[in-house]
Every structure is written in C-alpha cells, then in structure tokens.
Amino acid sequence: EEFNSLKDYFAGAPLRHLAWKQYAKGRGLHVKDYSQFVDRQLFFDWDKMPLIGVEDKLSAICYWVLEAENRGEVYGVRLPGFEKLPDKGREHQADILRALALFGAEA
Numbered sequence: 001e002e003f004n005s006l007k008d009y010f011a012g013a014p015l016r017h018l019a020w021k022q023y024a025k026g027r028g029l030h031v032k033d034y035s036q037f038v039d040r041q042l043f044f045d046w047d048k049m050p051l052i053g054v055e056d057k058l059s060a061i062c063y064w065v066l067e068a069e070n071r072g073e074v075y076g077v078r079l080p081g082f083e084k085l086p087d088k089g090r091e092h093q094a095d096i097l098r099a100l101a102l103f104g105a106e107a
C-alpha cells in the first residue's frame with residue numbers, strides 16, 4: 001500500500017488510518033487513503049469470445065498475445081484442447097503461437 005491522499009473522516013474508519021498530525025494542527029479529522037497495487041493478469045479464453053469465425057478468433061488471440069508480450073504483461077490462453085496458464089516470456093509466447101498455428105490440424 002502507498003499513501004494516496006487525505007479524505008474526510010467517516011464513521012468506522014480504521015484508527016491506524018487517522019491523520020493525527022492534521023487533527024493536532026486543527027485541520028479537522030481526516031483519514032489517510034492508500035492505493036494498492038493490483039497484480040494484473042490477462043487471460044484470453046476462446047469460449048468467452050463473441051460468436052465470430054474460427055480464423056477471426058485465432059487472429060485476435062494472436063494479436064493480443066503479441067501485444068501482451070511486447071508490453072511485458074502476464075497472460076494466458078485457453079483454446080479447445082489447449083490451455084497455457086498466465087506467464088510471460090518468449091518461450092511462453094512461442095508455445096501459444098505454436099498452438100494457434102496448429103489449431104485444427106489433424107494429428
């Protein structure tokens with residue numbers, strides 16, 4: 001958590017978040033507001049995509065994977081018969097791109 005701002009006091013505010021220095025200076029009772037960093041992970045799920053054609057779905061997922069990797073984001077993919085849990089890196093990307101390229105190919 002990182003300090004973000006001061007907000008007006010509200011009933012039930014945690015005592016450890018009260019801004020006692022501001023209160024002692026006669027500025028009224030305030031609560032320290034903190035922001036939390038959220039771990040962001042992307043997950044591209046075939047079954048949750050709109051009802052579009054197979055090629056459009058493959059193309060969209062391929063684009064999203066390339067963009068996510070270029071941004072250094074953590075991402076995962078679920079296709080029929082294939083799932084790759086969220087991670088990042090060139091090997092992770094290559095595994096997913098291979099699965100996209102071979103999608104629908106007979107064994």
